[in-house]
Amino acid sequence: MKLAIPREAAPGELRCAVTPDSVKRLAALGLSVAVEAGAGAGAGAGDAALAEAGATIVDDPRALLADARIVCRVQPPSEAEAEALPLDVLLVSFLPASTPRPVIERLRQRRASCFSFELVPRISRAQAMDALSSQASIAGYKAVLLAAARLPKILPLQMTAAGTIAPARVLVMGAGVAGLQAIATARRLGAVVEATDVRTAAREEVTSLGARFVELELEAQEGAGGYARAQSEEFLKRQRALVAERVAASDVVVTTAAIPGRRAPVLVTEAMVRSMRPGSVIVDGAADTGGNCELTVIGEEVDRHGVTIIGRRNLPATVPAAASQVFARNVAEVLQHLVHDGALVLDLDDPVTGPSLAIHAGEVRSPQMQAPPG
Numbered sequence: 346m347k348l349a350i351p352r353e354a355a356p357g358e359l360r361c362a363v364t365p366d367s368v369k370r371l372a373a374l375g376l377s378v379a380v381e382a383g384a385g386a387g388a389g390a391g392d393a394a395l396a397e398a399g400a401t402i403v404d405d406p407r408a409l410l411a412d413a414r415i416v417c418r419v420q421p422p423s424e425a426e427a428e429a430l431p432l433d434v435l436l437v438s439f440l441p442a443s444t445p446r447p448v449i450e451r452l453r454q455r456r457a458s459c460f461s462f463e464l465v466p467r468i469s470r471a472q473a474m475d476a477l478s479s480q481a482s483i484a485g486y487k488a489v490l491l492a493a494a495r496l497p498k499i500l501p502l503q504m505t506a507a508g509t510i511a512p513a514r515v516l517v518m519g520a521g522v523a524g525l526q527a528i529a530t531a532r533r534l535g536a537v538v539e540a541t542d543v544r545t546a547a548r549e550e551v552t553s554l555g556a557r558f559v560e561l562e563l564e565a566q567e568g569a570g571g572y573a574r575a576q577s578e579e580f581l582k583r584q585r586a587l588v589a590e591r592v593a594a595s596d597v598v599v600t601t602a603a604i605p606g607r608r609a610p611v612l613v614t615e616a617m618v619r620s621m622r623p624g625s626v627i628v629d630g631a632a633d634t635g636g637n638c639e640l641t642v643i644g645e646e647v648d649r650h651g652v653t654i655i656g657r658r659n660l661p662a663t664v665p666a667a668a669s670q671v672f673a674r675n676v677a678e679v680l681q682h683l684v685h686d687g688a689l690v691l692d693l694d695d696p697v698t699g700p701s702l703a704i705h706a707g708e709v710r711s712p713q714m715q716a717p718p719g
């Protein structure tokens with residue numbers, strides 16, 4: 346059974362769905378792995394290393410996809426890429442509910458089945474397949490490094506004969522997977538860290554990393570599956586009022602607050618940016634879903650009122666080797682779950698497979714994808 350790995354064409358996407366290690370695992374499942382030439386180059390997995398691990402390197406994208414039963418990629422396909430897929434293929438990739446309708450339509454026409462990483466249930470059995478978490482963790486780490494590199498101060502306390510430098514103050518808003526990794530990274534660099542979240546479970550996780558939890562005294566916003574639920578504008582207004590003082594006192598604010606399938610909530614207003622000391626840095630880790638700061642320019646780094654606001658998209662792709670290593674592992678786990686005795690088994694009653702298939706044999710199953718866009 347042939348598994349094809351196309352080269353990612355999205356701008357700035359350097360990650361790859363396989364690594365030499367994962368190719369070996371996939372081959373052990375009885376799959377013959379074909380990789381488009383250059384697909385792993387950005388992630389440090391050159392053609393030679395992938396071929397040595399057992400992959401066939403293919404130059405022609407059409408030849409790559411011919412007879413492929415499974416296609417694995419990082420980003421959702423474009424309309425043209427979806428149209429080029431073989432009939433009845435299994436696609437394993439990120440496939441958010443916001444994927445453009447024409448792409449979904451092409452996937453339907455190809456009678457594709459689509460295993461979407463956004464839909465993997467957060468149950469212990471599926472943890473090794475959880476690419477949202479593996480990539481969020483890398484993003485949280487990188488967000489703090491970007492902030493540290495821009496900040497005109499150092500993060501740790503420094504005591505020398507020339508005097509004492511106080512540690513920087515870092516506020517992390519949203520203490521999920523990315524936020525917790527941001528807290529851990531900022532702590533390792535010696536910053537004094539505070540964090541806030543709307544889920545009660547976050548308090549213990551934050552304090553166990555040596556950060557202070559900012560109590561909001563608002564009703565908890567727990568949703569399903571360990572995520573936060575969508576909040577009303579009234580709630581967000583009260584939250585902003587309560588957290589404003591902490592933002593003003595911070596040298597660095599890293600925001601990672603998100604609600605699955607929705608625009609990110611606005612937590613940092615222009616007035617809050619104005620209240621920060623000149624030279625302070627905000628890294629908006631929610632830039633991919635609209636941003637948590639009112640002044641974020643998506644995809645850019647800007648100076649507003651003397652504060653550097655970083656709204657880079659796709660932070661995991663800026664650490665492509667590490668991000669691909671864990672993503673490829675997630676992909677291999679998915680295929681280990683779906684391939685039995687060399688055959689593909691898409692059991693809709695299985696607690697991991699069923700919920701994760703956004704589309705099955707051309708039929709859209711994800712309610713969010715069926716709803717009209719917007």
Ligand SMILES: NC(=O)c1ccc[n+]([C@@H]2O[C@H](COP(=O)([O-])OP(=O)(O)OC[C@H]3O[C@@H](n4cnc5c(N)ncnc54)[C@H](O)[C@@H]3O)[C@@H](O)[C@H]2O)c1
Nearest residue numbers: 467468478519520521522542543544571573601602603605
């Ligand atoms: N297999 C598993 O059981 C599993 C795997 C991964 C994560 N989880 C759980 O799910 C949690 C959230 O996961 P995620 O990081 O992918 O979520 P996410 O990316 O959807 O959101 C990031 C964080 O933003 C927070 N948030 C939302 N609105 C906010 C607001 N107005 N103010 C402050 N914070 C706000 C959320 O509560 C969440 O912690 C994790 O911390 C973990 O507890 C469980």
